[in-house]
Amino acid sequence: MAGTLLQVKDLKTYFYMPEATVKAVDGVSYDVREAETVALVGESGSGKSVSALSIMRLVPYPGRIVGGEIIFDGENLLELPEKRMRNIRGRHIGMVFQEPMTSLNPVLTIGAQLAESLKVRLGMDEGTARQRVIELLRMVGIRDADRRLRSYPHQFSGGMRQRVMIAMALSCNPEILIADEPTTALDVTTQAQILDMMTSLAQQMGTALLLITHNLGIVARYADRINIMYEGKLVESGTADDIFSSPTHAYTRKLLECVPRIDKKRSRLAAS
């Protein structure tokens, strides 16, 4: 069994609103082992994204991590000084967000944005960074990379932008890639191509993948292990094979029954 890379222990992230305290993540524990794909599944508002942002220590105000530990490489990330944390982000833990249009800077070229992290994090000079950017773009399946790096984000389609985001997240060879709903805004065909590309790259590079999604189909296709979240708590975890063949928690069963399937004739969905 591969070693544990990341361990989230009893994580609590609360949002302190004027009216009330929202317990977005309330005592969640899971781990990610080397080179595996772990899925974090839940509906909107279940706390799956906040739990990922907590790993990166990027929880937006008025949210605060109020308890628990996040152990990465033997250290508790929650206790690191901000300066060391900055070195972990991108360098050791990469992240891909849902909306590629808002995560890319519209006034910088694709090449400049990709090169930035290489120069800052790995101390590459202009020329080496450029070579590496071309390599990265080719890796994520963008043709004519040496020409395309001069393009701006708006000149790319949603799928291409998400490819750029993946290239950026993988540029420093992180040990873990966190992908937060990476294909939700895309068409099914593009979704399949991007996830195929991302998972096979992660496999080649030996990068573990923490895949956050609401789509159980994606989970069935790509994940090794699954954690199901509901209202800030983990309701079920296990291997993908176990959860799909014999879900134990009522919520997991409900989720599975809610989704229409293309391989099944019409049967009533479990509504309400």
Place this chain on the structure above:
Amino acid sequence: MPNSLIEVKNLKMYFPVVSGILVPRKVSDIKAVDDISFDIRRGETFGLVGESGSGKTTVGLSLLQLYRPTSGQVLLEGKDLCKLRGSELRQVRRRMQAIFQDPYSSLNPRMNVFDIISEPLGIHHIMSPREYRRKVEEMLTLVDLDPGMISRYPHEFSAGERQRIGIARALAVGPEFIVCDEPVSSLDVCVQAQILDILDSLQTRLNLTYLFIAHDLAVVGYMSNRIAVMYLGQFVELGTRDQIFEKPLHPYTRALLSAVPIPDRAAEKKRQRVVFADETSGALTPSNGCSFAPRCTVGDEQCHEAVPEMEMREAEHWVACWKS
């Protein structure tokens, strides 16, 4: 001949591309819908699937005459809607309504539930304003909402509840035909299931006919009796739900189906994937023939030279492809 409620003949909807600031002139057309013909039968759900940009929504809006088609006919019980103007058109609109994708932007935040649902009643002069309240309460009950919420505003509701308000508004004027444009795509799966069930039971109770537009094939398959697959403004395949899902003929339909992941580990492991060229595979050479030819894996020269017409391969099952 099955009983058609709506017949669409050679529908084209082009949008002009205009260039020049001082002297704007039309330089070309975007063919959002390019010559499609089909019929929608009374009481059925006709599904429309395709990727974003394939023209699904434009078809829906053209049927409702919210876009006036460039050419072609949209016949509602034999009457061509494209020729109607003004009050005649308004009369017909009472019979056709729409439910939209985003329940946040399709409800006016400054109107309360009563105003939202009674507005179409006023436009169509269906009853005296004294009866609105009773009608609105009846509509709320119909979509399983508490009539006591009549004076609340949209922001006080969840996404699923807002979508129910949208459904109630569409049904208030007693339409026969509803265009459901991605009605559940912005909802969580369990809420999706509830809305689909409501649409389903309303269809039976009120004898409604649906045009159901969605990019999610599983959802379309769940709701529809017949399904058309669109690619770049044209239909490439049309058939019953089972024909499309179990015996797809067009390579695009097959690729689309195989891209949809199935929420079942065992089934997912057994599947074979059909791939086709994607946007990253370099400049796609435009073809004079089949619009899918540049991305197709089974095509040859014939496909690049001549446009395949929709042909019937068996009862109800039509496909536009030289190779299948």
